[in-house]
Amino acid sequence: MLQDTFGRIHDYLRISLTDNCNFRCSYCMPVEEMEWMPQSKLMSKDEILKLAEIFVSLGVNKIRLTGGEPLVRKEFPEILAGIAKMGVESTLTTNGVLIHKHIQALKDAGVRSVNVSLDTLNREKFQKLTRRDQFEQVWDNILLLLQEGFRVKVNAVALHGMIEEEICDFVKVTEKLPLHIRFIEFMPFSGNHWSSKQVVTAKQMLDLVQTQFPIEKLEDKKHDTAKKYQVPGFEGTFAFITTMSEHFCGDCNRMRLTADGKIKNCLFGKEELDLLAALRSGLEVIPLIKMSILRKHQALGGQFSQDYKKADPDKIDNRSMITIGG
Ligand code: SAM
Numbered sequence: 001m002l003q004d005t006f007g008r009i010h011d012y013l014r015i016s017l018t019d020n021c022n023f024r025c026s027y028c029m030p031v032e033e034m035e036w037m038p039q040s041k042l043m044s045k046d047e048i049l050k051l052a053e054i055f056v057s058l059g060v061n062k063i064r065l066t067g068g069e070p071l072v073r074k075e076f077p078e079i080l081a082g083i084a085k086m087g088v089e090s091t092l093t094t095n096g097v098l099i100h101k102h103i104q105a106l107k108d109a110g111v112r113s114v115n116v117s118l119d120t121l122n123r124e125k126f127q128k129l130t131r132r133d134q135f136e137q138v139w140d141n142i143l144l145l146l147q148e149g150f151r152v153k154v155n156a157v158a159l160h161g162m163i164e165e166e167i168c169d170f171v172k173v174t175e176k177l178p179l180h181i182r183f184i185e186f187m188p189f190s191g192n193h194w195s196s197k198q199v200v201t202a203k204q205m206l207d208l209v210q211t212q213f214p215i216e217k218l219e220d221k222k223h224d225t226a227k228k229y230q231v232p233g234f235e236g237t238f239a240f241i242t243t244m245s246e247h248f249c250g251d252c253n254r255m256r257l258t259a260d261g262k263i264k265n266c267l268f269g270k271e272e273l274d275l276l277a278a279l280r281s282g283l284e285v286i287p288l289i290k291m292s293i294l295r296k297h298q299a300l301g302g303q304f305s306q307d308y309k310k311a312d313p314d315k316i317d318n319r320s321m322i323t324i325g326g
């Protein structure tokens, strides 16, 4: 069991399969041209599965595959199948554009829930944001996932200047479709030119939704990162991930393994330990995992406080989101 000094048990691992991506979302990757990691630095398929197995032996019961874009990794189906054999809940966060090519692999692995990122319902805005003209393919794939019986959560980063005019359209979508839309407050990462002025808080978004819809608060489960709501009678739900305005570090159970094999005990933590180097040199990995968890800060990686307006992005030492694995 992986318990930190604050009594939090860590049983949920997110594995980044690659730092590469077929989209170019400006809030996620450095505005400056990115240099992808060389293949030799990335965990191989066997190394991913070996490390995953070690985490499972330490009590991990849920593994999310992420990236970069996990579906651009050639061995995605084999990696997913390998993880499915470990008897843990396996799931995926994806930009959705390649889902149609992997739907059978997801079914075969027993995946039940998929998170698809989509920040706008407007094709032109989508193209501007991702620098790819693929809104229709992503939307079709969301519908395909629903048709095939998956639970689909849609992650929308709440970008100031965009979410204000779209939030009610997103909520409207949940009238007829059983989608679970999660609005994520914009977070600071290396190279994404974050400023507190660009953050639209859950409270501000909720106020906007309430100008058009009656809403009902739904019950949130332990470890849920999202605060859930529904318009009575609608098929789907909507929720807010309030990392900036009200963090949920108190019952955090999450750890991350980057595509180059470093364990990160927190999305915002700067401390990393190199599990891949240890594995490649034949050294023990378990003590490093335990050490990482014992070093975990109480909140927000120890890098900024609850008052996000005081956060200074230049003082936050971290990777870009695309190289962490959200
Ligand atoms: N490529 C996949 C995708 O887009 O879903 C998986 C990786 S992406 C880094 C994981 C999640 O992080 C996405 O939902 C994305 O919207 C979110 N994300 C990236 N940068 C963010 C930021 N600065 N603030 C909030 N969420 C962010």
Ligand code: SF4
Binding pocket: 021, 022, 023, 024, 025, 026, 028, 029, 067, 068, 069, 094, 095, 117, 322
């Ligand atoms: Fe790629 Fe996902 Fe980051 Fe967009 S959010 S650049 S799709 S990794």
